[in-house]
Amino acid sequence: MPAGGREAMEVDYDVAYTSDGIINSLSMTLNIDAGWSLSDTVGDQAMGCAFADNVYFTEHFEAKGNLYYTNTPLNTSQRAPGVVQSILAHETVLEHVAHELGLPMSQVQWTAGGEEESRHPRAGERIVIHEHQDQPINALLCACVTGLIGLGCMAGSQQAVDAFNKANRWKKRGLASTPTKYIMGIDFYHSGATVNVYPDGSVEIAHGGAEVGQGINTKAAQVAAYTLGCPLESVIVSDLDTSKVPNNTCTGGSGT
Secondary structure: OOOOOOOOEEEEEEEEEOOOOOEEEEEEEEEEEEEOOOOOHHHHHHHHHHHOOOOOOOOEEEEEEEEEEOOOOOOOOOOOOOHHHHHHHHHHHHHHHHHHHOOOHHHHHHOOOOOHHHOOOHHHOOOOOOOOOOOOHHHHHHHHHHHHHHHOHHHHHHHHHHHHHHHOOOOOOOOOOOOOOOOOOOOOOOOOEEEEEOOOOOEEEEEOOOOOOOOHHHHHHHHHHHHHOOOHHHEEEOOOOOOOOOOOOOOEOOEO
8 A cells, every 4th residue: 555655765966066156067866765666656756857956057967866666665646746855955955065165055046157137046047838938937036036135035034033043042043945846837737617607697617627625626616706707606516527528638646
């Protein structure tokens, strides 16, 4: 039986960096405890490696994975399978670099070579996910980080943390920012719905998903109420029926 939860992951890494915290190269090896069966772990390894670079651009970067059989229960995929562990490992690498150089973690996270406008995130990688998307996804992240720095949010919070730590001998506080990426709008999933509006103002909808306790019926009703401008109480979600909404993709993974 699957035990649930995420796979244990030990990460080995080699990193090269400059004295001012610029990461020139990073190689990560994800060693994953698969338990007694590979099961979902193969896909989790693939996603962990694919997202291990997180939001950062590193000129020379690689991530590879090893799966190990052990005499422990196997695990099932969780949300963002393998990704949480690999992103945490990347952040830990940056923390190690910051500690070795005696620099703030934020400086190692966001410092890159090049012009100032391309420094957030590191080297300002540009990725366009869809043709109709007006702005590359990391351009939006650049604006968020630059805005936070410009507003002085981080600096003000750090001053408050420093004041608290100075006034308290035993209790201490810290401040950290951890950016994460996870691709949305995966083209594999597609869904449909049949909507009936009746003279009394009530609305009946049938969608192609399967309600198994995750709340898809509630979400479908909320979308219908918002779109039609009617009270949520007037929306009824009928039972799943493939004769009404055929050819829906599976209910699972990110398509729930």
